[in-house]
Amino acid sequence: xxxxxxxxxxxxxxxxxxxxxxxxxxxxxxxxxxxxxxxxxxxxxxxxxxxxxxxxxxxxxxxxxxxxxxxxxxxxxxxxxxxxxxxxxxxxxxxxxxxxxxxxxxxxxxxxxxxxxxxxxxxxxxxxxxxxxxxxxxxxxxxxxxxxxxxxxxxxxxxxxxxxxxxxxxxxxxxxxxxxxxxxxxxxxxxxxxxxxxxxxxxxxxxxxxxxxxxxxxxxxxxxxxxxxxxxxxxxxxxxxxxxxxxxxxxxxxxxxxxxxxxxxxxxxxxxxxxxxxxxxxxxxxxxxxxxxxxxxxxxxxxxxxxxxxxxxxxxxxxxxxxxxxxxxxxxxxxxxx
Numbered sequence: 014x015x016x017x018x019x020x021x022x023x024x025x026x027x028x029x030x031x032x033x034x035x036x037x038x039x040x041x042x043x044x045x046x047x048x049x050x051x052x053x054x055x056x057x058x059x060x061x062x063x064x065x066x067x068x069x070x071x072x073x074x075x076x077x078x079x080x081x082x083x084x085x086x087x088x089x090x091x092x093x094x095x096x097x098x099x100x101x102x103x104x105x106x107x108x109x110x111x112x113x114x115x116x117x118x119x120x121x122x123x124x125x126x127x128x129x130x131x132x133x134x135x136x137x138x139x140x141x142x143x144x145x146x147x148x149x150x151x152x153x154x155x156x157x158x159x160x161x162x163x164x165x166x167x168x169x170x171x172x173x174x175x176x177x178x179x180x181x182x183x184x185x186x187x188x189x190x191x192x193x194x195x196x197x198x199x200x201x202x203x204x205x206x207x208x209x210x211x212x213x214x215x216x217x218x219x220x221x222x223x224x225x226x227x228x229x230x231x232x233x234x235x236x237x238x239x240x241x242x243x244x245x246x247x248x249x250x251x252x253x254x255x256x257x258x259x260x261x262x263x264x265x266x267x268x269x270x271x272x273x274x275x276x277x278x279x280x281x282x283x284x285x286x287x288x289x290x291x292x293x294x295x296x297x298x299x300x301x302x303x304x305x306x307x308x309x310x311x312x313x314x315x316x317x318x319x320x321x322x323x324x325x326x327x328x329x330x331x332x333x334x335x336x337x338x339x340x341x342x343x344x345x346x347x348x349x350x351x
Contacts, residue, residue, distance in 0.1 A: 015040055015041055016038060016042065017041075017044075017191045017192050018038075018041055018042070018043045018193050018339060019043075019045075019191040019194045019195065020043065020045045020194075020197060021045075021180050021197060021198050021201075021205070022196070022197035022201070022318075023045050023047035024055055024056040024197065024199060025056040025059075025157070025160070025161065025324055025328045026199070026324060026331070027045060027047065027195075027197035027198075028045070028164040028165060028168060029328045029329055029332035030197055030317055031043060031168050031195075032164060032168050032171065034336045034339055035168065035171045035172070035173060036336070037336045037337065037340055038336075042174075043172075043174070044173070044174040044175070045174070046178055046180055048178060048179035050177075051165065054161070055290045055291060055293070056157055056324060057157050058216070058290040059324060059325050060218070060239035061102075061160075062154050062229055062239055062325075063085070063089060063152045063153045063154075063325070063326050064150075065078060065120045065124070065323060065327070066121075069321065069322055070327070071296045071297065072296040073297045078120055080330065082121065082124055082330060083124055085328060085329040086124050088329040089153050089155065090153060100159065101159060101160055102157065102163070102242070103155055104153065104154045105151065105152075105153060106151070106152065106154050106229055107149065108150055108152065108228050108231070109131075109229075109231070110230075110232070111141050111144040111146070111148075111233070112144060112146050112232065112233040113144060113233060114145075115145070121152070125150060125153075126151040126152065127149075127150065128150045129148065129149055131146075131149055135147065152229075155325055156241040156243060157325075180198075181204060181205065182205070183205065183305060183307065184308070186307070186312055187310070188307075188310060189310075192313065192342075192343060193339050193342050193343060194313070194314045195314070195315045195339060196314055196315070196318060197335075199211075199293030200213055200291060200293040202316070202318050208299070210295050210296065211293060211295045211299075211319055212295070213291035213292065213293070214251055214291065214294045215250065215290075216248065216250060216289070216322075217260065217264045217265070217289045218246045218247060218287070219272075219286075219287050220288065221244060221247060221279065221282030221283065222244060222282055222285045223244075223245045223279060223281065223282030223283075226238065226240045226278065226279065226282070227240060232275060234271070235249065235250065235271060236249075236272050236274075236275045237272075238276055244285060245282060246288075248268055249268065250264050251322070253294075257289075258289050258290075261289075265287065292321050292324070293318060293319055293320065293321065294319060294321035298318065298319035298331070299318055299319045300316065300331055301316055302314070302315045302316075302338045302341065313342045315335050315342065317331055317332065
């Protein structure tokens with residue numbers, strides 16, 4: 014009999030996990046259960062830059078971050094360099110990081126296409142002499158408005174099913190019909206599994222029409238510029254514990270000031286939209302299997318959530334691992350959790 018699997022959540026983590034389960038367990042009966050899809054998910058607002066940083070993924074060993082990042086990069090770069098790139102939204106793009114502190118042995122250094130430190134002369138030529146350090150990188154930006162629909166289409170084409178429904182309590186799975194349930198609910202895990210360690214980190218960004226901007230910029234003082242084929246996203250804010258989703262006028266003012274000062278050519282861009290989202294953050298992110306006693310039997314569950322600002326960067330790598338954990342729960346294995 015085919016194993017029946019449910020994945021709760023349809024953001025980039027849920028979709029990626031579901032597809033990797035399909036790949037690892039061919040012929041399985043798998044359903045994504047969610048109340049929010051594509052444009053209503055937090056994932057849709059992500060800037061999509063591949064830039065793993067150890068400091069921003071606390072509680073996870075560096076070698077594990079490196080493995081997850083490499084797995085994601087292998088998948089992303091394969092798409093970006095293929096004829097699918099324009100469909101999936103994966104764009105090879107150069108960019109800069111400017112900072113006051115030297116970045117020592119970054120995880121991405123040997124993963125992305127290229128990475129080198131700029132000289133002081135180069136910083137001066139770029140009008141960035143106020144920064145002590147600068148780096149020029151070639152990485153990948155993912156346009157989420159293309160990637161999420163492509164993932165969904167791929168999942169369904171492989172035989173996956175969709176159920177639009179909000180899951181508030183794991184007891185709805187008591188007694189079946191699923192052999193394994195995968196929790197990819199992000200902030201929803203606070204209610205669903207009573208996880209007190211998951212918390213929101215509020216982000217706000219502005220979308221500009223500025224097609225002359227064809228490279229990205231990151232800084233260590235709360236300013237970034239992330240272009241894609243649709244718009245240029247500028248930001249941002251990281252407000253731990255704040256959970257309101259309304260556009261904040263003061264945040265908008267601060268973003269515009271910081272980004273216009275950082276790169277004056279942005280001033281010619283037309284504001285075409287704003288976005289506010291809550292990053293699901295947890296220390297460490299939760300990627301493990303669990304057996305929960307429920308009326309009618311034991312629920313086998315795999316958790317994959319709490320990626321914070323690195324959801325896109327870690328999405329494919331952590332989803333590969335989550336799929337392996339699902340297979341372990343179905344058939345047994347010697348592998349341990351993170």
